[in-house]
Amino acid sequence: MPQPPKRLTPSNSALDLFGSEVRRYRVLANYSIKQLAAKIPYSPSFIGAVERAESHCERSFAEHCDTVLDTKQALAHLHDGLFGNKKDGFPEWFRKWPTIEEESGTLKVYEPIVIYGLLQTEDYASTLLFDDREAIDARLKRQDILTRTSPQPPRLIYLLPETVLWNDVGGPEVMRAQLKRLVDAVSPRLSVQVVPNGGIHPANQGTFTLASLPGGEEIAYVPTAARGIMMDAREDISRLKDKFDAIWTQALPAQLSIDLINRTIDERWKT
Template sequence: MPQPPKQLTPSNGALDLFGSEVRRYRERASLSIAALAELIPYSPSFVGAVERADSGCERGFAEAVDGVLDTHDALVHLHDGLFGKKSGAFPTWFEKWPRVEEKAGKLVVYQPLVIYGLLQTPEYANVVLGGDVTGVESRMKRQAVLTRDDPPPPRLVYVLPEHVLWLEKGGPDVMRAQLDRLVAAVASRASVQVIPAGVSHPGNDGAFVIATAPDGSETAYVETAARGIMLDATDDVSRLKDVFTDICTQALPVSMSIDLIERTNEERWKI
C-alpha cells in the first residue's frame, strides 16, 4: 500500500517551501512523481526527495519542471529567491541532516572513502573540504552531538575499509593526528571497526548513515556523486540496514580494529 505523502510545513524553511510548491504544481497537472520524472532528466527518487524536502536541487531542476508543467517560470523564480544567493554553512541538500543527527539515539555509519565527518580533526576536515573555513567550523560544531551530556550522545557504530587509513589527506602530521582521533573516539557509546584490505564486502556503492530516533523512527543519509539524499521510506532504510549488517560481518572486532589503526599509524604515518 503506497505511503501517504509526507506533510510539509513551508514555514519550516526553504526546502519545505520549495518541495511543497513542486508537489502542488505536479498535482495540479494530474501527474504522478513517476510520470513527471519521465518528462524531465531526473529520476523518480530524486523528484520525490525534493518534494519531501529531503534534498535540495540545482536551478536546472526548477527549469525542467517549469518547462513541462507550464508554471510560467514560477519554480525558477522561487528557486532564485530561496537559494540563488544562499551561502550557508551546508549545501542545501544537507541542511536538514544535522537536525536528524541531533535527535538520534543511534547512528550507524559506513564511509568507504574518507574518515566519517563527526570523527574528523579540523586539519583533516580542512583538506577534505578544500579549505572551506565555514564548512570546517560547521563540521566541528556538529561533532558536539557525540560529547553532549543531556540528552546522552547517540550510540555510534562506525565501519570503514582499511584503505581509508592509507589515503593521505594533508600529509603525515594530519594523518597521524586523525588516526589518533579515531582510536580516542572509541568509548562506551562509540565503536570503530575496520574491514581488512582484500576482504570482499557489499559496501562499494557509497557512503551512508542510518539515524534511529528515540521513538524508533529511522532516517538514512546516502551520498551520491552529485549530492546527498535523505531517505525515510521503510523499504529504503531496510535495504541499507541489510547492507550494513553484511558489511559488519566482514569487519574486525573493535579491539582488533584499534590495533590495526595504531599499527597503521606507526608503520605508515610516523616520521
C-alpha cells in the first residue's frame, strides 16, 4: 500500500508553502506526479522532492507547472514572491536545516572530507567558501547553538576519518587553528571521535547528519553534488542510523581521538 503524502505545514517555511501549492494545483488538475512528469522536463522524484519541501526549484519549474496545470501563472508569481530576491548566505535548499539544528536535542554527524560546518573556524570556512562574506557569516552564525545557555545546546556526536585531519585547507596556520578548535570544542555535550585511517565501515560514500527533535521526530540531511536533501522517511532514517552506528564502532574513544588530533597538529601542521 503506498504511503500517504507527507503532510506539509505551509507556515513553516517558503519551501513548505511552495511545495504545498504545487501539490494542491496538481491534485486539482487531477494529475499524478508521474503524469505531470511526463509533460514537463523534470523527473517524478524531483517533483516529489519539491512538493515535500525537500528541494528548491528554479523559476522555470514553476512556469512549466503553470502551463500544464493551467494555474494562470500562479506558481511563477508565488516563486517570485518567495524566492525572487531572497538572500541570507544559504542556498534555498539549505534554509530549513539551520532551524532543524536549532530545535534538535541530538545531532549525529559523519563528515568524511572536511571539518563539520558547526565546528569550522572563520579562516577554514573562508577558504572553503572562497571568501564569500555573506556565506561565511551565515555559517558562523549557525554555530551559536553550541554556546547558548537556554535552551541547552544539542548533544553533538561528530565522527570523522583521520584523513580529514590531513587535508590541507588554507595552509598550516589555518589547519593548526582548526584542529585546536576541535580539541577545545569538546565538552560533556560535544564529542569528537576519529576513525583511524584504514578503518572499515559502510559510509565512505559521503556526509550525512541525523537530527533528533524533542518530540521524537528524526530528520536527516544528506548533501549531494547538486543540492542537499532532507529526509524523514522511516526507512531512510533507519538505514542512516545503522551506518552511523557501524562507523561509531570503528572510531577511537573520545580521549584517544583528542590525543590523535594533538599529535597531528604537532607532526603534520608545524608552522
